Amino acid sequence: MSKAASTEEGAALSWxxxxxxxxxxxxxxxxxxxxxxFPFYWMTVTTFKPNAELYDYKxxxxxxxxxxxxxxxxxxxxxxxxxxxxxxxxxxxxCATALSLVASVLAAYAIQRxxxxxxxxxxxxxxxxxxxxxxxxxxxxxxxxxxLGLFDSPFALILxxxxxxxxxxxxxxxxxxxxxxxxxxxxALIDGATRLQILRQITLPLAVPGxxxxxxxxxTLSWNEFIYALAFxxxxxxxxxxxxxLTELVQGDVYQWGALMAGSLLGSLPVAIFYSFFVDxxxxxxxxxxxx
Amino acid sequence: xxxxxxxxxxxxxxxQVTQGWLARLFDxxxxxxxxxxxxxLGLLLVFLTYPLGLGIWLAFTDTHxxxxxxxxxxxxxxxxxxxxxxxxxxxxxxFYTAVATxxxxxxxxxxALLLNENLPFKSLLRAVILLPWIxxxxxxxxxFWWMFDAQFSIISYVLVDKLGLMDHYIDFLGTPWAARWSLxxxxxxxxxxxxxxSLLAGLQxxxxxxxEAALLDGASSWQRFxxxxxxxxxxxxxxxxxxxxxxxxxxxxxxxxxxxxxxxxSTHLMATLAFQRGIPGGQLGEGAAxxxxxxxFLILAxxxxxxxxxxxxxxxxxxxx
Numbered sequence: 001m002s003k004a005a006s007t008e009e010g011a012a013l014s015w016x017x018x019x020x021x022x023x024x025x026x027x028x029x030x031x032x033x034x035x036x037x038f039p040f041y042w043m044t045v046t047t048f049k050p051n052a053e054l055y056d057y058k059x060x061x062x063x064x065x066x067x068x069x070x071x072x073x074x075x076x077x078x079x080x081x082x083x084x085x086x087x088x089x090x091x092x093x094x095c096a097t098a099l100s101l102v103a104s105v106l107a108a109y110a111i112q113r114x115x116x117x118x119x120x121x122x123x124x125x126x127x128x129x130x131x132x133x134x135x136x137x138x139x140x141x142x143x144x145x146x147x148l149g150l151f152d153s154p155f156a157l158i159l160x161x162x163x164x165x166x167x168x169x170x171x172x173x174x175x176x177x178x179x180x181x182x183x184x185x186x187x188a189l190i191d192g193a194t195r196l197q198i199l200r201q202i203t204l205p206l207a208v209p210g211x212x213x214x215x216x217x218x219x220t221l222s223w224n225e226f227i228y229a230l231a232f233x234x235x236x237x238x239x240x241x242x243x244x245x246l247t248e249l250v251q252g253d254v255y256q257w258g259a260l261m262a263g264s265l266l267g268s269l270p271v272a273i274f275y276s277f278f279v280d281x282x283x284x285x286x287x288x289x290x291x292x
Numbered sequence: 293x294x295x296x297x298x299x300x301x302x303x304x305x306x307x308q309v310t311q312g313w314l315a316r317l318f319d320x321x322x323x324x325x326x327x328x329x330x331x332x333l334g335l336l337l338v339f340l341t342y343p344l345g346l347g348i349w350l351a352f353t354d355t356h357x358x359x360x361x362x363x364x365x366x367x368x369x370x371x372x373x374x375x376x377x378x379x380x381x382x383x384x385x386x387f388y389t390a391v392a393t394x395x396x397x398x399x400x401x402x403x404a405l406l407l408n409e410n411l412p413f414k415s416l417l418r419a420v421i422l423l424p425w426i427x428x429x430x431x432x433x434x435x436f437w438w439m440f441d442a443q444f445s446i447i448s449y450v451l452v453d454k455l456g457l458m459d460h461y462i463d464f465l466g467t468p469w470a471a472r473w474s475l476x477x478x479x480x481x482x483x484x485x486x487x488x489x490s491l492l493a494g495l496q497x498x499x500x501x502x503x504e505a506a507l508l509d510g511a512s513s514w515q516r517f518x519x520x521x522x523x524x525x526x527x528x529x530x531x532x533x534x535x536x537x538x539x540x541x542x543x544x545x546x547x548x549x550x551x552x553x554x555x556x557x558s559t560h561l562m563a564t565l566a567f568q569r570g571i572p573g574g575q576l577g578e579g580a581a582x583x584x585x586x587x588x589f590l591i592l593a594x595x596x597x598x599x600x601x602x603x604x605x606x607x608x609x610x611x612x613x
Contacts (some may be wrong), residue, residue, distance in 0.1 A: 028402070028406055032484075033405050033417070034400075036423070036484070037420065039439065040435070042446060047475070062449060109328055114321060116325045126332070129336050129341075131594065135543075135563035137582065139350065139579045139580045140346035141339065142576070143355070143357075143576055162342045163339045224429060224430075227563075242430040242545075244431055245434065264435055268427040271428065275419075276419070280415075281428070282422060283489060283560060285418075
């Protein structure tokens with residue numbers, strides 16, 4: 001182009017590049033967000049729809065609720081044992097998380113800080129344990145649970161969830177312990193602290209972010225667990241939320257979509273709220289665990 | 293004053309902390325190592341290693357629920373060899389894993405690159421994107437089930453009534469191939485956030501000065517991606533890929549929640565088939581045999597995804613960590 005037009009050309013280029021940015025960055029981003037969030041929106045909308053609107057796309061736009069109703073939620077809370085399932089899930093998740101946290105803090109401390117012979121191999125073994133999927137283990141575990149007399153009791157789940165929680169937490173905590181300077185512990189040793197005092201008063205307080213990450217992750221994983229809960233629990237009142245919604249609310253060929261969606265929404269909310277408080281920890285533990 | 297003067301003066305002694313036997317025990321390193329490792333390793337040995345061995349043993353027996361079995365050699369595997377449902381499950385498991393993994397990584401990498409741009413509301417976006425991964429799979433699967441409904445599917449509604457792209461509603465879960473693709477779609481939907489956020493972490497460790505240097509040398513954006521981003525992302529990609537392949541291959545929840553293996557057993561994964569035969573069917577031995585036949589695939593997939601990518605790192609002369 002001519003020299004006189006060079007400034008204009010520059011402006012055109014920058015305009016063009018901002019246009020381009022809209023097409024290459026913002027537009028795909030919006031598509032991703034809409035697709036990733038749509039099922040949740042759909043879940044919420046369906047929960048508050050009365051049956052008349054639910055099955056009538058001609059007269060009502062399916063994307064909106066004209067006469068929102070709480071009937072589905074009311075039905076779920078008062079006509080099914082949903083509160084009970086919620087309590088079971090909470091109890092099992094909290095107990096399994098506490099058990100795994102204690103076990104993994106000790107194991108991670110031993111592997112990373114006590115540096116005994118073969119600690120690297122123990123670390124590797126725990127890493128490999130994480131690669132063993134529950135789908136392979138549930139059948140032998142079911143027969144063990146039977147023999148131990150734990151079938152249909154929350155203890156069956158509290159004791160088996162740590163099999164996938166401990167490897168993950170230990171792995172995460174080893175990374176956190178690694179980031180704490182060893183000199184701090186040496187100072188404490190010189191000052192005459194015992195190993196237990198060091199763990200309690202120096203290492204653990206410094207590893208609190210790691211503990212929170214491991215804790216919330218374990219809690220979420222236990223809350224989401226499905227296959228063990230499906231295989232080891234049979235009576236209705238002992239079920240966890242994910243299993244109960246699928247097996248207790250689906251009766252016959254007529255699906256109660258309103259109640260099903262209400263159950264899914266209410267079952268997701270506790271984790272989602274929990275998540276919103278600790279977003280940064282989730283992201284850091286997800287990425288931290290992968291980087292290690 | 294006077295009272296203290298009359299007392300016999302005790303010579304000053306260094307204050308000694310008397311350590312009980314318990315404290316001394318906890319200071320011995322060997323004991324401490326054992327004590328620290330016992331809870332974790334004990335739980336893992338009893339509830340992971342032992343069941344793994346027990347599972348392999350059960351695969352060679354004819355155990356039923358509530359009745360101990362006896363050793364029958366390879367009979368379970370022989371009957372599976374001639375079982376068309378089993379081979380259908382093997383085929384669909386491989387198909388499901390391969391297609392879903394490729395899509396998850398292509399789209400996840402794209403999303404990670406988008407998130408790495410300077411966007412407004414960066415942290416909010418990241419939080420929102422991780423949501424599908426946080427919510428229990430079964431519960432989001434139920435939402436998909438409703439979205440895939442034959443009569444009231446919102447996807448069909450948009451395609452037919454709003455956009456007019458098709459003239460009939462899709463029967464998502466009624467025909468084998470439609471059901472297979474619908475499940476892959478749901479799996480990809482759930483897997484993208486994990487891939488994207490982990491790869492984003494990898495992207496953020498790449499120093500911007502590398503890109504500046506490449507820009508000065510006149511590299512195009514495609515060259516920058518293939519010569520800088522891709523090789524530096526490879527180590528983290530290998531780890532994420534290994535996990536993704538492993539968990540997709542052994543997936544259970546999504547298929548069990550949406551189709552339970554139907555229509556006509558076309559969407560059975562090996563895990564759902566093992567469950568169906570083992571727990572409601574009561575044939576623990578046969579179920580265990582199906583579960584055990586996943587192990588060779590898993591080892592292969594893990595070794596492949598790990599070494600195929602790890603070797604590239606080695607070829608580039610970087611030292612292994």
